[in-house]
Amino acid sequence: xxxxxxxxxxxxxxxxxxxxxxxxxxxxxxxxxxxxxxxxxxxxxxxxxxxxxxxxxxxxxxxxxxxxxxxxxxxxxxxxxxxxxxxxxxxxxxxxxxxxxxxxxxxxxxxxxxxxxxxxxxxxxxxxxxxxxxxxxxxxxxxxxxxxxxxxxxxxxxxxxxxxxxxxxxxxxxxx
Numbered sequence: 001x002x003x004x005x006x007x008x009x010x011x012x013x014x015x016x017x018x019x020x021x022x023x024x025x026x027x028x029x030x031x032x033x034x035x036x037x038x039x040x041x042x043x044x045x046x047x048x049x050x051x052x053x054x055x056x057x058x059x060x061x062x063x064x065x066x067x068x069x070x071x072x073x074x075x076x077x078x079x080x081x082x083x084x085x086x087x088x089x090x091x092x093x094x095x096x097x098x099x100x101x102x103x104x105x106x107x108x109x110x111x112x113x114x115x116x117x118x119x120x121x122x123x124x125x126x127x128x129x130x131x132x133x134x135x136x137x138x139x140x141x142x143x144x145x146x147x148x149x150x151x152x153x154x155x156x157x158x159x160x161x162x163x164x165x166x167x168x169x170x171x172x173x174x175x176x
Contacts, residue, residue, distance in 0.1 A: 070103060086164045088140035088156045095135045097121075097128060102137035107151055107171045119146045121171065141169065149173045 065071070097105075100123060108127060109120040118129045121136070130136065130151070134143050137155060145152035151171040159165045 069101075086156060086166055088164065097123075097130070097134070097136035098138065098141075100124075100137070102139065102141060102153070102155070102169060105136060105171055106174045108174055110146065110148055117146055119143075119151045119171075121151070122174070137169075139167070 105121045105123050107119055108122045111118045111120055111129065116131055118131050121128050121130055130143055130146075132143050132146055135141060136143065136153065139155040139157050141153045141155040143151055144154050149172060153169045153171070155167045155169055156164050157167050
């Protein structure tokens with residue numbers, strides 16, 4: 001008797017499954033869209049635009065003064081034929097701080113101990129201790145005086161063909 005009840009249930013479930021496999025059930029709108037899309041005329045793709053070729057640029061002002069550096073004030077003076085005895089000591093061993101431009105330094109303080117009075121100069125994130133007689137800057141700058149608020153330096157610069165002059169410079173204490 002159990003097989004008589006199971007057979008109609010299997011038959012009903014089989015018919016339900018076959019009805020779900022109907023190829024046209026629920027896809028009428030999709031079939032209509034595909035037919036409309038195929039019926040439209042095909043378009044033409046426009047060619048790519050023509051681009052001008054890249055031209056390389058060579059920067060030729062690399063040897064000139066940086067536009068971000070402060071310009072040095074130069075006063076025109078009549079040329080004098082006077083020879084001076086001022087000359088830098090080119091045989092002297094250069095100190096570390098002579099490898100940097102004078103404008104790279106900033107005075108940040110002073111220090112004194114049993115060995116003397118020192119100035120503290122900041123440059124590129126580091127602080128350097130200097131005293132009178134030390135050299136700094138690229139123009140043979142020698143420290144001639146240190147006070148609480150400034151460092152006095154004398155630079156020896158070339159003013160013409162084999163002629164040198166002394167130029168005073170100062171580094172003032174930076175406000176923090």
